[in-house]
Amino acid sequence: MTERMGFFTDTSVCIGCKACEVACKEWNDVPDDGFVFRATSYDNTGSLGANTWRHVAFIEQPRRTPPREEWTGAEGGEGQDGRDGREGHDGIEGWLMSSDVCKHCTHAACLDVCPTGALFRTEFDTVVVQADVCNGCGYCVPACPYGVIDRRERDGRAFKCTMCYDRQLGGLEPACAKACPTDSIQFGPLDELRVRAEERVERLRREGRPEARLYGASPDDGVGGDGAFFLLLDEPETYGLPPDPVVTTRDLPAMWRWAGGAALSLAGAVTVSFLSTRRGPVPSPAGARRGWWR
Known part of the structure; x- marks a missing residue:
């Protein structure tokens, strides 16, 4: 290797x-x-x-710019350099x-x-x-x-x-x-x-x-x-880099398993429904004796 x-x-x-x-x-x-x-x-x-x-x-x-308290002689009001005491970009x-x-x-x-x-x-x-x-x-x-x-x-x-x-x-x-x-x-x-x-x-x-x-x-x-x-x-x-990158397909195996299980369940439900439709309703014992389903 x-x-x-x-x-x-x-x-x-x-x-x-x-x-x-x-x-x-x-x-x-x-x-x-x-x-x-x-x-x-x-x-x-x-x-x-x-x-x-x-x-x-x-x-x-x-x-x-440093905070006001870090400036020389800046006690209240403006500092000696005329800045207003707020930290910011410079x-x-x-x-x-x-x-x-x-x-x-x-x-x-x-x-x-x-x-x-x-x-x-x-x-x-x-x-x-x-x-x-x-x-x-x-x-x-x-x-x-x-x-x-x-x-x-x-x-x-x-x-x-x-x-x-x-x-x-x-x-x-x-x-x-x-x-x-x-x-x-x-x-x-x-x-x-x-x-x-x-x-x-x-x-x-x-x-x-x-x-x-x-x-x-x-x-x-x-x-x-x-x-x-x-x-x-x-x-x-x-x-410009993500702080905590993750593989975006990490959940795919679980998603495929879930989709497979759902597909099998749906196929089973369709099969049961199809068989029930072909056979018709299940007769009761009394109905069976009269032969009403023939």
Whole structure:
């Protein structure tokens, strides 16, 4: 059995260069996604989608003015700098950069709902879409707990990151990890990456970054752990990630059992009704002696 391979994305060293986005597009021949300026961020790709398999988010951190009691000489009324004593936003404190990608879930709902087998799990335990098998039904799109997979408007087929399956078959690392100049994106055996990530979190906390945390690394989370996990410097919601993702098809087995039981009960009721109609009413003993049913 081949080792499970994965991504560890350390957002603490991401510089937002977008080299991973460019490398992904070039290697996988991913088309232009329009580069629409949304007037909400300097990030021009916006989000993951059928034409963006790696997405570098630029997240502005607003600077907050301190409460009045922390200002010099601010006892009642306005502070010496003329502010009114209320805490609020005051410009930009800094930026969080994060290169997002398909999570290659341990329990992948997209695999559960695909009716054609277009989605399959590789020998590296990654999840890949076969575009020539996809019929464009779109069932996988709402099934993804992260909103990663999407359909291309041009032909309706679904696309997402393959973790450069073709490069892995040739013994090469994915294009995004190869192009990353800061090693923010690290590729390798998933178990080794998890150990490396834990050590990195401990180091950051010792250096005064108590907010450092891992996201998607635990096998005990709602999707059984991700094949692509992250070191974050803020809450997951800040990065547009669900705080507690769950596999959306977790209740399917119970639902199928319930539906099967209901179908059997209905079939039994229909059968009893049909047999009763054919036989007619059951005669009483007196009626049987008179032979009224003949």
